[in-house]
Amino acid sequence: MTELRKDYLLERYVIIAAGRGKRPHQFTDEKKETSAKKCFFCPGSEDQTPKEIYRVGSANDWKIRVFPNKFAAVNENRDKNDAEIKTHNEFFTFAEGVGNHEVVVETPDHEKQLVDLDVDEMVDVFKTYILRIKELEQKKDVKYVLVFKNHGKDAGTSLVHSHSQIVAYNLVPTIIQQKEKAIAKYAEKAANNNSEPHCAYCKILNIEKTSDRKVFENNNFVCFTPYASRMPYEVLFFPKRHVVSVKYLNDGELYDLCDLLKKVLVKLKEFNASYNFYLHNGTGKEHQFHFHVELLPRITKWAGFELGSETIINTTSPEDAALFYRE
Ligand SMILES: [Zn+2]
Ligand SMILES: [Zn+2]
Numbered sequence: 001m002t003e004l005r006k007d008y009l010l011e012r013y014v015i016i017a018a019g020r021g022k023r024p025h026q027f028t029d030e031k032k033e034t035s036a037k038k039c040f041f042c043p044g045s046e047d048q049t050p051k052e053i054y055r056v057g058s059a060n061d062w063k064i065r066v067f068p069n070k071f072a073a074v075n076e077n078r079d080k081n082d083a084e085i086k087t088h089n090e091f092f093t094f095a096e097g098v099g100n101h102e103v104v105v106e107t108p109d110h111e112k113q114l115v116d117l118d119v120d121e122m123v124d125v126f127k128t129y130i131l132r133i134k135e136l137e138q139k140k141d142v143k144y145v146l147v148f149k150n151h152g153k154d155a156g157t158s159l160v161h162s163h164s165q166i167v168a169y170n171l172v173p174t175i176i177q178q179k180e181k182a183i184a185k186y187a188e189k190a191a192n193n194n195s196e197p198h199c200a201y202c203k204i205l206n207i208e209k210t211s212d213r214k215v216f217e218n219n220n221f222v223c224f225t226p227y228a229s230r231m232p233y234e235v236l237f238f239p240k241r242h243v244v245s246v247k248y249l250n251d252g253e254l255y256d257l258c259d260l261l262k263k264v265l266v267k268l269k270e271f272n273a274s275y276n277f278y279l280h281n282g283t284g285k286e287h288q289f290h291f292h293v294e295l296l297p298r299i300t301k302w303a304g305f306e307l308g309s310e311t312i313i314n315t316t317s318p319e320d321a322a323l324f325y326r327e
Pocket of ligand 1: 040042110161
């Protein structure tokens, strides 16, 4: 069983997933590199994973596989769960962690990482995300579907076989709520002033694509290091067309997203950086969100000041980071 719990006072949630728990000494031992021989994600070990949900490819020749995460952060069995967030006394707000946690194996090849795939193969990975998002959004109690990738030990994975994950659960993440509120507020102001565009992100990407933080641009997408980057070499990817969710991107736009993502990953590979990326989709209304991908290389660790102040010290300016990518 897992449980969503809210901070006493703040709009800050955690998931208590005690089943995945480790004793304190186990947290320090993260040197588990799997070889292809013992890898559950490799062809030939399909019966070692939970029951497959989806695959790209044929019965004995797959390119992408999706199955439930063995160590799910949320519970799939909805009959027994109570997904509704409630408060027991004025300080304890909680719900059971309800939803689906899935793994997307991006390639059958143990030796390849996402960066090594062709752009067309990366597009197939993103199309798989979209299929899963569409299906998971329809499920009872699901309020949000987050697609994310952990690459490398410093990004939280010890499994080397290239994969990403999807968590669909009974909460709209606070960060999405904050962004949607800020976007709505800007849109209202812009409408009152008759200023176009109403979407703050449409305006921001137009400014950044001519700034010294611009990284790459093609027909449909632009990526840049954000003005207040939290991590060295952080990159945001935005479609030029205003769409709320990745699911509304057309084939050309998906290709252009993967084209830019690959270019950035090729640069990160130069110093073998661990990284995370995740897709930020809106929850519905057209003027409440502008889909984007955030990519955070994990070169530095947040320490006491960052945790204590939530003010992050980033030792590489986004302008220098952009220059590195462009070189
Ligand atoms: Zn493998
Ligand atoms: Zn927009």
